[in-house]
Amino acid sequence: MLVKTFSAAVFGIEAVPVTIEVDVTRGVRYMLVGLPDAAVKESQQRIESAFRAVGLHWPGRQVVINMAPADIRKEGSSYDLPLAVGILCASEMVHGGRLEGMVLTGELSLDGAVKPVRGVLPMALQARASGFRVMMVPAENAPEAAVVDGIDVYGVTSLGEVLSWIRGEINPPPVKVDMNSLFNSDGNRYDADFADVRGQENVKRALEVAVAGAHNACMIGPPGSGKTMLARRLPSILPPLTLEEALETTKIHSVAGKIDNHVSLMTRRPFRSPHHTSSDIAMVGGGTVPQPGEISLAHNGVLFLDELPEFKRSVLEVLRQPLEDRVITIARARMSCDFPASFMLIASMNPCPCGFHNHPEKECTCAPGMVQRYLNRLSGPLLDRIDIHIEVVPVNYEKLAASTSAEPSATVRERVVKAREIQARRFAGNEGIYCNAQMTSAMIRRHCHLDDIGGRLLRAAMEMRGLSARAYDRILKVSRTIADLDGSETIMPDHLSEAINYRNLDREGWAG
Numbered sequence: 001m002l003v004k005t006f007s008a009a010v011f012g013i014e015a016v017p018v019t020i021e022v023d024v025t026r027g028v029r030y031m032l033v034g035l036p037d038a039a040v041k042e043s044q045q046r047i048e049s050a051f052r053a054v055g056l057h058w059p060g061r062q063v064v065i066n067m068a069p070a071d072i073r074k075e076g077s078s079y080d081l082p083l084a085v086g087i088l089c090a091s092e093m094v095h096g097g098r099l100e101g102m103v104l105t106g107e108l109s110l111d112g113a114v115k116p117v118r119g120v121l122p123m124a125l126q127a128r129a130s131g132f133r134v135m136m137v138p139a140e141n142a143p144e145a146a147v148v149d150g151i152d153v154y155g156v157t158s159l160g161e162v163l164s165w166i167r168g169e170i171n172p173p174p175v176k177v178d179m180n181s182l183f184n185s186d187g188n189r190y191d192a193d194f195a196d197v198r199g200q201e202n203v204k205r206a207l208e209v210a211v212a213g214a215h216n217a218c219m220i221g222p223p224g225s226g227k228t229m230l231a232r233r234l235p236s237i238l239p240p241l242t243l244e245e246a247l248e249t250t251k252i253h254s255v256a257g258k259i260d261n262h263v264s265l266m267t268r269r270p271f272r273s274p275h276h277t278s279s280d281i282a283m284v285g286g287g288t289v290p291q292p293g294e295i296s297l298a299h300n301g302v303l304f305l306d307e308l309p310e311f312k313r314s315v316l317e318v319l320r321q322p323l324e325d326r327v328i329t330i331a332r333a334r335m336s337c338d339f340p341a342s343f344m345l346i347a348s349m350n351p352c353p354c355g356f357h358n359h360p361e362k363e364c365t366c367a368p369g370m371v372q373r374y375l376n377r378l379s380g381p382l383l384d385r386i387d388i389h390i391e392v393v394p395v396n397y398e399k400l401a402a403s404t405s406a407e408p409s410a411t412v413r414e415r416v417v418k419a420r421e422i423q424a425r426r427f428a429g430n431e432g433i434y435c436n437a438q439m440t441s442a443m444i445r446r447h448c449h450l451d452d453i454g455g456r457l458l459r460a461a462m463e464m465r466g467l468s469a470r471a472y473d474r475i476l477k478v479s480r481t482i483a484d485l486d487g488s489e490t491i492m493p494d495h496l497s498e499a500i501n502y503r504n505l506d507r508e509g510w511a512g
Contacts, residue, residue: 003090005082010119012337015126019068022086027062034067047084053112054160059091078117081106102134103127112159116140118257124148143264146175177264190236195408199395206390212419213436213481216345221392227348236409238269245300270301276310290330290337298343308347309377323385387474389504419484448476
């Protein structure tokens with residue numbers, strides 16, 4: 001008897017439907033075709049043991065299974081459940097009338113339990129797009145799939161529960177998720193706050209500007225000056241995710257297996273902080289089956305690189321193209337995948353190997369030329385793509401011991417959200433453009449007009465510091481963001497001057 005069950009395969013962050021055709025006839029052989037990998041081939045042992053756990057047996061006949069389309073490689077253990085159900089229905093041990101219009105996914109344990117798998121959200125989106133009405137997933141993955149409207153999601157814990165549902169013995173309600181309460185309850189809670197940071201008002205201002213326009217920023221300062229502390233409080237002033245951004249972010253983390261069980265949707269912008277020993281592939285993604293790397297896991301959020309010069313040169317150089325294109329393409333012999341990579345790069349670094357160059361009190365012990373050699377670990381093209389370079393100086397005792405409270409993150413976030421709303425109205429109708437950092441050259445000419453004083457000021461800065469055309473565009477983008485924070489329609493000379501002053505590493509003589 002021929003029976004079809006349905007599942008999905010994930011490539012990149014998208015899924016494609018997979019039809020599992022099971023034919024049980026006379027004979028004794030077992031054949032599984034359709035480009036299955038080793039994990040799919042090993043499913044026979046897991047399925048046979050799961051059958052025994054629910055009081056059933058492997059059919060004593062020939063079982064031929066085709067996984068269509070046959071030219072797409074099937075990877076992983078998520079096909080265990082649809083394979084098992086297909087075999088039982090094709091051998092007439094179970095009547096499969098309720099399988100019509102249903103997508104199944106899940107890994108089977110030897111005791112018949114259904115274990116969670118990766119990439120359930122892309123599968124659910126694909127199932128809805130393909131016209132399926134019902135989806136059966138592991139119970140741990142059910143909240144994740146249930147965020148997709150228009151499809152009934154059932155979470156199951158065992159093969160026996162699945163069979164009881166197919167037989168009509170149980171009829172549990174589908175899993176539902178209240179999106180409004182989810183966003184309102186969890187999206188704005190943070191343990192760290194800018195109010196914890198004493199002093200450093202100029203650095204806080206620079207980070208506020210960076211977040212308001214999604215600009216890249218680098219903090220340079222001696223050890224203990226608060227660079228990491230400030231960076232780890234950035235999520236508390238980031239604007240909330242929109243539903244579209246939340247879905248896309250959750251898809252990436254679901255495919256990578258980084259989403260917590262029982263979490264239906266990511267409601268906070270990601271903050272990724274990879275160690276400086278990370279490899280190229282860990283940063284950009286890759287592998288035989290391409291998986292997202294750190295830059296994609298930071299999509300719609302922040303990628304924080306602490307001790308920037310300590311990263312391998314090759315790792316830093318692979319960031320250049322994603323910083324411009326906001327997407328990374330992983331090409332392999334059989335396939336290529338596009339992973340989104342629209343992130344804010346926030347970096348921190350010491351000014352020299354000993355860490356005390358330009359320190360107001362401590363003397364730098366580095367030999368002549370060492371400061372420049374240390375900075376030369378960072379290529380000019382990479383620094384050119386960082387909009388804001390801000391110097392962080394140590395905080396003195398008086399500020400640390402002051403009883404006055406600093407401005408809380410909630411207040412800063414309100415200004416950031418207002419600036420982002422201005423940008424959203426400005427770029428309405430431009431697909432993929434949401435903030436000033438994403439402006440194209442044509443948009444810069446349209447939205448970043450300078451008066452005569454501003455033009456002369458920028459020209460003088462370009463000539464004195466030898467700035468590139470890319471740095472020119474970045475300064476205009478940052479000045480546009482500063483004007484948005486002030487609620488100004490035009491870029492004033494003081495907005496432009498502040499943006500120019502955020503290019504510390506371009507200042508002549510900075511490295512001594």
